[in-house]
Amino acid sequence: MSAPPGQANPVRAFVAQLWGSVFRHGLPTNDKVAARTALTNFFLHIHPVRVKKSAVRVSYTLCLGGLSFFLFILLTITGLFLMFYYIPSVDSAYQNVKDLQFVAVFGDIIRNMHRWAAHAMVITVWLHMARVFYQGAYKPPREFNWVIGTFLLLITLLLSFSGYLLPWDQLAIWAITVGTNMAKYAPIVGPYTRYLLLGGDQVAQGALIRFYVLHVIALPLIGFLLMVVHFWRVRKDGFTGGL
Amino acid sequence: MATVVEGGRDPRGAVTPRPQAPISGPELASTPLVIRRREDEETVVTFPYLVWREFLAGLAAFVFLMLVSIQVNAPLLQRANTSITPNPAKAPWYFVGLQELLERFPPIMAGVAFPSFVIIFMILTPYLDRNPSRRPQDRKVAIVLFTIYVCLAVAFVVIGEFFRGEAFNWDWTLILGHPGLSSPV
Numbered sequence: 199m200s201a202p203p204g205q206a207n208p209v210r211a212f213v214a215q216l217w218g219s220v221f222r223h224g225l226p227t228n229d230k231v232a233a234r235t236a237l238t239n240f241f242l243h244i245h246p247v248r249v250k251k252s253a254v255r256v257s258y259t260l261c262l263g264g265l266s267f268f269l270f271i272l273l274t275i276t277g278l279f280l281m282f283y284y285i286p287s288v289d290s291a292y293q294n295v296k297d298l299q300f301v302a303v304f305g306d307i308i309r310n311m312h313r314w315a316a317h318a319m320v321i322t323v324w325l326h327m328a329r330v331f332y333q334g335a336y337k338p339p340r341e342f343n344w345v346i347g348t349f350l351l352l353i354t355l356l357l358s359f360s361g362y363l364l365p366w367d368q369l370a371i372w373a374i375t376v377g378t379n380m381a382k383y384a385p386i387v388g389p390y391t392r393y394l395l396l397g398g399d400q401v402a403q404g405a406l407i408r409f410y411v412l413h414v415i416a417l418p419l420i421g422f423l424l425m426v427v428h429f430w431r432v433r434k435d436g437f438t439g440g441l
Numbered sequence: 442m443a444t445v446v447e448g449g450r451d452p453r454g455a456v457t458p459r460p461q462a463p464i465s466g467p468e469l470a471s472t473p474l475v476i477r478r479r480e481d482e483e484t485v486v487t488f489p490y491l492v493w494r495e496f497l498a499g500l501a502a503f504v505f506l507m508l509v510s511i512q513v514n515a516p517l518l519q520r521a522n523t524s525i526t527p528n529p530a531k532a533p534w535y536f537v538g539l540q541e542l543l544e545r546f547p548p549i550m551a552g553v554a555f556p557s558f559v560i561i562f563m564i565l566t567p568y569l570d571r572n573p574s575r576r577p578q579d580r581k582v583a584i585v586l587f588t589i590y591v592c593l594a595v596a597f598v599v600i601g602e603f604f605r606g607e608a609f610n611w612d613w614t615l616i617l618g619h620p621g622l623s624s625p626v
Binding site (some may be wrong): 229249261299312331340341352359366371378380381401 | 483484488489490498499509514520522534539548549551553563570574575577583587
């Protein structure tokens with residue numbers, strides 16, 4: 199469709215308006231536009247506009263921090279799907295998980311993915327920490343981001359541990375029994391901590407609802423908040439790169 | 442155009458600068474909106490350079506997890522039953538190292554002192570390590586200590602997971618199989 203001379207093509211003008219209303223920039227055809235894209239896009243502002251090439255080499259970062267975040271997102275999405283089916287009651291939880299595995303369409307793949315991604319995240323977060331240590335990237339001015347990272351590792355472990363109980367099978371209940379028995383050994387506060395965590399002396403309904411609430415709301419929220427600060431400080435404290 | 446140099450208390454003096462060509466000429470003129478690094482190292486625009494790599498890494502991870510999830514089912518045993526204790530009862534694998542410690546040390550040490558020590562030490566690492574250099578050859582002590590910790594942590598998890606059978610006793614048959622049987626039990 200061609201416009202008469204001296205008049206703008208109305209379709210092209212509309213497309214331009216539509217694009218311009220969503221994105222405040224063109225396609226990143228050169229560095230100038232690419233820089234403006236990164237500056238004005240909400241989702242991209244997690245990154246600085248430019249970084250040292252050596253700081254983002256795959257052989258330097260091994261993608262471990264990014265993969266951990268990706269797994270967190272994947273776990274949030276698959277977890278949401280699981281929540282549609284799962285009722286945190288000792289009477290129905292096990293049957294819900296059975297249904298997910300054998301009845302719900304793609305339920306088995308979603309549950310498998312949630313489980314394996316959770317194990318993978320424990321590993322990637324741990325390796326990310328080791329990578330940062332070996333490169334001395336925790337040194338000033340990044341000391342406090344290392345501290346936040348340590349708490350993120352603990353949150354990751356607690357997220358995985360709290361999710362362990364939810365299928366309410368023999369593996370779940372006994373792993374949590376063994377795990378929470380360890381808390382008993384702390385002097386004075388130990389038994390109280392265990393009682394508080396389980397909502398009783400045994401791993402029963404009280405423990406299931408507590409672990410569920412921790413797993414789907416409390417821990418992800420705390421983790422997300424810590425992640426936001428962690429990423430912000432990665433930007434603000436500057437990148438290391440090139441040993 | 443003003444060159445903004447990032448400040449901060451990064452002791453860059455300790456890091457040997459790499460011999461690299463400084464940004465100059467046409468490249469300098471074509472990089473607006475830039476916070477340029479003091480050492481004028483080669484930089485790239487994060488979008489699309491870095492974002493593209495992140496996308497590929499995420500895609501690869503997703504495809505890998507999808508293939509695993511199609512092939513391997515997550516474990517689901519019998520319904521929870523407090524009157525039937527499995528033997529051995531094990532913690533999740535990342536806590537099995539702690540369980541292994543409990544076999545070897547008094548509970549107050551293995552269950553409380555060691556883990557607290559590790560967590561506190563980890564948090565304090567950047568404040569205890571006063572060495573400003575990031576080069577491996579300057580950090581031999583830190584690297585050796587951390588490597589010992591990593592090896593111990595991995596070893597305890599592997600022992601607890603693969604070498605502990607009934608009643609958490611040492612059991613070679615978990616990986617070697619029973620004598621006279623063709624496959625591990």
